[in-house]
Amino acid sequence: MTPWHSANIGDSISSIDTPALILDLDAFERNIELMASTLNKKGIRLRAHAKSHKCPEIAKIQIAKGAIGICCQKVSEAAVFVEAGIKDVLVTNQIISPTKVKRLFELARSARMGILVDHPQQVAALLAEARLTGLEIDVYVEVNVGSNRCGVSPDKDAVTLARLVAESAPLRFAGLHCYHGSAQHLRLPAERKTAIQVASKLAKEVRDALVAEGITCPRITGAGTGTFLNECDSGIFDEVQAGSYIFMDRDYSENQLETSDLHFEHALFIQTTVMSYPEPHRAVLDAGLKAFSVDSGMPAVWKRPDLKLTKASDEHGVLAVSDPSRIALGDRLTLIPGHCDPTVNLYDALVCIRNKHVEAIWPISARGALL
Amino acid sequence: MTPWHSANIGDSISSIDTPALILDLDAFERNIELMASTLNKKGIRLRAHAKSHKCPEIAKIQIAKGAIGICCQKVSEAAVFVEAGIKDVLVTNQIISPTKVKRLFELARSARMGILVDHPQQVAALLAEARLTGLEIDVYVEVNVGSNRCGVSPDKDAVTLARLVAESAPLRFAGLHCYHGSAQHLRLPAERKTAIQVASKLAKEVRDALVAEGITCPRITGAGTGTFLNECDSGIFDEVQAGSYIFMDRDYSENQLETSDLHFEHALFIQTTVMSYPEPHRAVLDAGLKAFSVDSGMPAVWKRPDLKLTKASDEHGVLAVSDPSRIALGDRLTLIPGHCDPTVNLYDALVCIRNKHVEAIWPISARGALL
Numbered sequence: 001m002t003p004w005h006s007a008n009i010g011d012s013i014s015s016i017d018t019p020a021l022i023l024d025l026d027a028f029e030r031n032i033e034l035m036a037s038t039l040n041k042k043g044i045r046l047r048a049h050a051k052s053h054k055c056p057e058i059a060k061i062q063i064a065k066g067a068i069g070i071c072c073q074k075v076s077e078a079a080v081f082v083e084a085g086i087k088d089v090l091v092t093n094q095i096i097s098p099t100k101v102k103r104l105f106e107l108a109r110s111a112r113m114g115i116l117v118d119h120p121q122q123v124a125a126l127l128a129e130a131r132l133t134g135l136e137i138d139v140y141v142e143v144n145v146g147s148n149r150c151g152v153s154p155d156k157d158a159v160t161l162a163r164l165v166a167e168s169a170p171l172r173f174a175g176l177h178c179y180h181g182s183a184q185h186l187r188l189p190a191e192r193k194t195a196i197q198v199a200s201k202l203a204k205e206v207r208d209a210l211v212a213e214g215i216t217c218p219r220i221t222g223a224g225t226g227t228f229l230n231e232c233d234s235g236i237f238d239e240v241q242a243g244s245y246i247f248m249d250r251d252y253s254e255n256q257l258e259t260s261d262l263h264f265e266h267a268l269f270i271q272t273t274v275m276s277y278p279e280p281h282r283a284v285l286d287a288g289l290k291a292f293s294v295d296s297g298m299p300a301v302w303k304r305p306d307l308k309l310t311k312a313s314d315e316h317g318v319l320a321v322s323d324p325s326r327i328a329l330g331d332r333l334t335l336i337p338g339h340c341d342p343t344v345n346l347y348d349a350l351v352c353i354r355n356k357h358v359e360a361i362w363p364i365s366a367r368g369a370l371l
Numbered sequence: 372m373t374p375w376h377s378a379n380i381g382d383s384i385s386s387i388d389t390p391a392l393i394l395d396l397d398a399f400e401r402n403i404e405l406m407a408s409t410l411n412k413k414g415i416r417l418r419a420h421a422k423s424h425k426c427p428e429i430a431k432i433q434i435a436k437g438a439i440g441i442c443c444q445k446v447s448e449a450a451v452f453v454e455a456g457i458k459d460v461l462v463t464n465q466i467i468s469p470t471k472v473k474r475l476f477e478l479a480r481s482a483r484m485g486i487l488v489d490h491p492q493q494v495a496a497l498l499a500e501a502r503l504t505g506l507e508i509d510v511y512v513e514v515n516v517g518s519n520r521c522g523v524s525p526d527k528d529a530v531t532l533a534r535l536v537a538e539s540a541p542l543r544f545a546g547l548h549c550y551h552g553s554a555q556h557l558r559l560p561a562e563r564k565t566a567i568q569v570a571s572k573l574a575k576e577v578r579d580a581l582v583a584e585g586i587t588c589p590r591i592t593g594a595g596t597g598t599f600l601n602e603c604d605s606g607i608f609d610e611v612q613a614g615s616y617i618f619m620d621r622d623y624s625e626n627q628l629e630t631s632d633l634h635f636e637h638a639l640f641i642q643t644t645v646m647s648y649p650e651p652h653r654a655v656l657d658a659g660l661k662a663f664s665v666d667s668g669m670p671a672v673w674k675r676p677d678l679k680l681t682k683a684s685d686e687h688g689v690l691a692v693s694d695p696s697r698i699a700l701g702d703r704l705t706l707i708p709g710h711c712d713p714t715v716n717l718y719d720a721l722v723c724i725r726n727k728h729v730e731a732i733w734p735i736s737a738r739g740a741l742l
Contacts, residue, residue, distance in 0.1 A: 002447035002740040003454070004474065017470050017742050051685055073686040076373035083374070093657075093686065094647045096701045099388050103375065118647050121700050149687055150647040150655050181684060276465045276489050276521040284465075284521050289713040291741055294666050295683070312666070313552060314422055314712050315444040315464065315741075316520055329492050330467045341685050342660040346716070348739055368719055368738075369373040370662055370686075371388050 006271075007351045011358045014332065018273045019287035021347040022334070023247075023362070025354045027267035031246050034262055036065040039240065044232045047071050047090060047221065049243025052341050054366035055350060056084035058246065069112070071241050075100050076371040082111045084365070090114035090138065090221075092177065092241065094122055094150060100371070101129045105137065114138035116177050118152045120164055127168045138174035139165045140221065143206055145199035147181040154202035159209045166215050175219030178203040179241065184226030185251060185296075189258045196223075196230035204236050226255055229262070249340040251296040269302060270335040270343070271351075272317065280324040285309075285317035285333065292317075292335065293342035299335035307333065377642075378722045382729045385703065389644045390658035392718040393705070394618075394733070396725040398638035402617050405633055407436040410611065415603045418442050418461060418592065420614025423712050425737035426721060427455035429617065442612050446471050446478070447742040453482045455736070461485035461509065461592075463548065463612065465493055465521060471742070472500045476508065485509035487548050489523045491535055498539045509545035510536045511592065514577055516570035518552040525573040530580045537586050546590030549574040550612065555597030556622060556667075560629045567594075567601035575607050597626055600633070620711040622667040640673060641706040641714070642722075643688065651695040656680075656688035656704065663688075663706065664713035670706035678704065 006020035016022070039046050048062040050070040059070050059081055069088025072078040078089045087110075094116050095101060104126075107113050117123050117139055126139060141162045144151030152158045158176075166173040183195035199222075207217045223231035223240035225248075231237035244252055247268035257263065270292055276284040289312050292299050298309040301319070306326055311318040317335075321327055337343040344350075345367055352360040377391035387393070410417050419433040421441040430441050430452055440459025443449040449460045458481075465487050466472060475497075478484050488494050488510055497510060512533045515522030523529045529547070537544040554566035570593075578588045594602035594611035596619075602608040615623055618639035628634065641663055647655040660683050663670050669680040672690070677697055682689040688706075692698055708714040715721075716738055723731040 002737065002742065003450055004447055004742050006742065017468065019741050076375055079374055094655075096646055097388065097644060118649055119700055144649060148653065149682075149684065149689055151649055153649070273468060275467055278489055278515060278522055278524070282519065286464075287741075289664060289666050289710075290716045290739075293660060295660050311520075313520065318520055329490055339660075345661045346739065347741075366373065368661075368717065370390050370658075370718075371373065371375050371377065 005349065007358045007361065009358050009361060013353055013356050016271050016351060016358065018271050018332065019291040020271045020351050021344065022269040022271050023350045023352045024267045024269065025352050025359060027265040028246055031248070031264045031267055032061060032065050034264065035242065035245050038262060039232070040066055042232050044237070045239040047239050047241050049241045050081060051077065052243035052247060052344065054344060054364045054369070055362050056081055056086070056365055057362040059084070059086055074369055074371060075104050076369040077366045078107055078113070079103070080366040080369055082107045086111060088112045092116060092179070094118055094142070096122055096125060098125065101125050105129045105133050105135050108135045108137050112138065114140060114174055116140050116142040117161065117165065118142045118150050120161065123161070123164050123168055123171070127171055130170045134170065136170045136172055139171045140174050140177040141165060142177040143203060145178045145180050145202045146183065146195055147179065149181060154206050158206045159213065162210055163213065163215060173215070175217050175221060176203055176206060177221055179222040179224065180227065181224065184224040185255060187254065187256055189256060189261065192227050193230050196227050196234065200231070200234035200236045225252060225264070244340055247340040249296070250300045250336045250338045266336050268337060268340050270299065270337060272333050272335055274327065274329055274331045274333065277327070277329040281321045283319040283321050283327055285319060286315065287317050287335065288312045288315045290314055290346060292337050293339050293346070295342060296339035299337050302334040302336050304333065376720065378729045378732065380729050380732060384724055384727050387642050387722060387729065389642050389703065390662040391642045391722050392715065393640040393642050394721045394723045395638045395640065396723050396730055398636040399617055402619070402635045402638055403432060403436050405635065406613065406616050409633060411437055413603050415608070416610040418610050418612050420612045421452060422448065423614035423618060423715065425715060425735045425740070426733050427452055427457070427736055428733040430455070430457055445740055445742060446474050447740040448737045449478055449484070450474065451737040451740055453478045457482060459483045463487060463550070465489055465513070467493055467496060469496065472496050476500045476504050476506050479506045479508050483509065485511060485545055487511050487513040488532065488536065489513045489521050491532065494532070494535050494539055494542070498542055501541045505541065507541045507543055510542045511545050511548040512536060513548040514574060516549045516551050516573045517554065517566055518550065520552060525577050529577045530584065533581055534584065534586060544586070546588050546592060547574055547577060548592055550593040550595065551598065552595065555595040556626060558625065558627055560627060560632065563598045564601050567598050567605065571602070571605035571607045596623060596635070615711055618711040620667070621671045621707045621709045637707050639708060639711050641670065641708060643704050643706055645698065645700055645702045645704065648698070648700040652692045654690040654692050654698055656690060657686065658688050658706065659683045659686045661685055661717060663708050664710050664717070666713060667710035670708050673705040673707050675704065
């Protein structure tokens with residue numbers, strides 16, 4: 001481990017060593033408040049997605065503001081949050097290996113745990129461990145409502161699998177997981193609305209088929225930051241799993257909004273330094289592929305439309321400079337990550353800023369929790 | 372921190388929890404041996420690039436096999452290796468902040484340290500600290516020989532900057548750093564050869580101009596895994612900085628080779644599991660953007676041309692399946708990373724394999740060392 005950290009509490013922003021992952025606490029708190037008050041008015045539960053932040057301090061704030069619990073993508077990620085005292089954790093993913101199943105049930109001794117299935121083999125693995133331990137967990141059937149990633153097809157397969165779960169006590173059939181991942185970044189409001197209308201119709205058909213068979217479907221959960229208002233309005237979803245709303249990234253900010261949409265602010269940034277300035281129209285930052293993820297494109301430079309990141313290598317970000325009079329070697333620049341989740345996963349801590357000073361340092365305790 | 376690890380020493384490969392970063396020790400050792408014996412015959416020094424592995428165990432093996440030291444990209448990365456006992460570390464990067472300069476000189480109390488400059492301000496910052504501490508470090512002038520990233524232009528600017536360093540005792544002018552990054556992945560041998568011929572000619576011109584002024588240029592260093600034989604043959608370079616040769620990634624394996632080129636083997640892999648198999652022609656792996664970097668494209672599936680990774684989200688890799696009879700839920704698949712360096716940076720440890728068992732677990736001690 002490197003012996004150094006980017007900052008200490010009380011430091012001024014200008015003395016933070018770079019690159020560093022920065023959280024603007026005022027913007028972050030406004031985002032948290034906006035989501036909480038909106039969902040509260042609508043009577044829809046928030047199960048905050050913790051894969052975005054991997055940070056127990058943030059999960060606790062989300063729950064204090066009304067979230068009923070969190071979701072994670074990995075059992076090992078869930079372990080970090082359970083250890084930190086979170087009492088309701090849904091792993092929004094499938095697991096099949098005996099090691100992971102065993103660990104999931106171990107966590108169920110300390111918290112209400114949930115998991116997804118989209119195949120009878122996963123149900124069998126969970127049931128064996130439930131019988132062995134006598135512990136109960138929530139099991140959701142993931143339905144493919146348009147993302148074409150995981151999930152059973154929304155037809156008789158979904159009903160058959162839900163029936164299998166419902167008949168597999170002590171597993172608890174907890175409902176349907178209907179997350180439309182690929183709808184989150186459709187740029188036009190009408191595109192997102194249509195995608196979620198289709199997803200909601202499919203979810204409703206599965207639920208109705210279950211009810212017709214006498215199987216109660218306690219909950220339909222899903223949604224992300226890009227579409228959750230559509231799920232709220234569907235009359236079908238009663239829980240949303242937004243995560244990125246606390247941070248907002250460049251990719252999300254490129255979604256066009258309607259006036260009725262909520263405006264979440266950029267709260268997550270990367271503080272960088274111009275470490276080389278070899279030519280008037282080319283400067284080089286001390287942040288590259290190991291300081292930000294590029295899967296959703298390059299970061300933007302905050303409030304500097306004159307600067308554009310054109311290339312990233314391991315530890316360099318190359319800037320196209322349109323006005324050389326506005327930049328110098330040693331300048332500090334702030335980036336908005338292209339995609340917040342995999343960027344956060346590159347850092348050990350969030351440097352939390354208010355009034356131009358470091359107010360807190362929050363460990364990203366579940367960074368690298370891949371298992 | 373997650374309480375679990377992927378494997379323990381002695382485990383069979385099939386029991387490693389996934390996703391996990393795997394090192395095939397036999398292939399790795401053959402790669403190390405091939406590079407060492409080749410450079411030894413040619414009388415060219417290897418300064419192994421440790422940004423690829425961030426692992427002191429590997430650096431020690433490289434040095435035991437003849438490398439004269441290592442290079443790093445960050446001062447904090449260097450700190451990890453100096454702490455582990457490495458005695459000769461070149462930071463192949465520029466630094467400008469007082470904090471980083473101070474830390475670099477602090478490391479010079481325990482090891483021979485080097486750094487790059489491409490601007491007089493960097494020289495001034497280093498000189499002030501050298502005078503304050505009385506410590507000596509190696510300073511290389513980075514020359515832009517074609518990469519168009521950092522580096523002074525190979526004309527009178529390079530000579531002027533080298534003269535400034537040479538006149539700035541106790542800084543030691545150590546030579547020219549002439550790394551042609553963008554040549555490494557030119558696909559055709561002739562393209563790479565031409566690029567390095569141009570780079571070598573530029574490096575020679577700067578060196579000759581220095582000599583004409585009475586300034587000794589002790590060394591010309593650079594090169595990577597894609598081109599180092601060209602630098603060796605140039606008659607100009609006397610040190611190469613290859614890093615990826617120990618692992619090899621999918622991107623490097625797509626370089627076409629001549630018969631005279633060396634064949635390094637894939638030694639670095641990601642062990643994964645099929646966690647969802649919802650449709651005959653679509654399976655989903657438990658490894659996504661947080662388990663591999665996609666900046667150089669998707670990983671390949673090792674020895675399985677029937678499978679192709681088409682999409683990655685945070686924790687999912689979507690596989691196009693051409694022959695459904697050859698894959699099942701729970702299957703374990705091995706990926707070859709698209710780009711080894713940022714992939715290694717996602718993991719805390721290398722799970723080292725021989726004879727189908729875990730022989731060692733090597734911490735990636737400089738993971739996340741961004742400062």
